[in-house]
Amino acid sequence: MRRLRFQPIAGRTEEIIDAILQTEEVASCGKALYAVHLVCEELVVNVVSYAYPPEAEGYLVVEIERTDTCLTIRFRDGGVAFNPLEKEMPDVSLPLEERPIGGLGIFLTLQMMDDVSYERVQDENVLTIKKEIHE
Numbered sequence: 001m002r003r004l005r006f007q008p009i010a011g012r013t014e015e016i017i018d019a020i021l022q023t024e025e026v027a028s029c030g031k032a033l034y035a036v037h038l039v040c041e042e043l044v045v046n047v048v049s050y051a052y053p054p055e056a057e058g059y060l061v062v063e064i065e066r067t068d069t070c071l072t073i074r075f076r077d078g079g080v081a082f083n084p085l086e087k088e089m090p091d092v093s094l095p096l097e098e099r100p101i102g103g104l105g106i107f108l109t110l111q112m113m114d115d116v117s118y119e120r121v122q123d124e125n126v127l128t129i130k131k132e133i134h135e
Contacts, residue, residue, distance in 0.1 A: 007059035013048045016060065017041050020073070025066035032131050035112040036071065039129060042105040043075055051079025051125065066133075070114075074128045082125060083118045085110075 002023050006016050020026055020040050029036055044060070052058035061076040084106040110116055115130040 002064045004062040004064070005059065006062075008057040009048050009052075009060050010058065011048075013045055016044050016048070016062075020044070020062055020064070023064055025064045025071060026073075028066070029071055029131070029133055032071065032133055036073075036131055039109045039112055040073065042109060043127065043129070046084070046105060047075065047077050047079065051077045051082070069133055071131045071133055072128065073130075074126060076124045076126050078124050081120050083120070084127065085116065085118050 002025055004016075004019055004023075006012060006019075009016065017037075017040060021037055026033070026036060026040075047060050048058075051060075056079075059078060063074040063076070065072040109129065112131075113129045114132045115128075117128045119126050
């Protein structure tokens with residue numbers, strides 16, 4: 001398992017995303033790379049933007065595991081407890097101009113990943129995504 005730790009995280013969104021995408025485990029995902037990239041970007045932006053109050057230093061730990069058939073990425077942060085899976089899903093049947101802003105990120109994550117889970121462990125948010133790899 002590869003473990004990446006970022007602290008502080010404020011203003012480092014692109015750096016964090018690039019570091020995740022450049023790991024061998026992620027970079028070798030072939031056809032699944034687009035979905036993994038999009039979801040990682042969404043999740044990192046959310047942690048950097050919303051997990052901590054503005055004055056907090058904050059941290060993000062990313063654990064990456066890869067088997068022949070599955071990529072697992074676990075995001076851990078010590079921010080405010082928040083389970084994005086409990087958020088009401090957007091009504092994508094509404095015309096774009098009638099939809100409220102926000103809320104599509106977790107919807108896309110659930111659509112693009114094969115498994116998404118959340119738990120609160122020792123004062124940390126732990127969001128795990130899994131993507132089956134078919135090459």
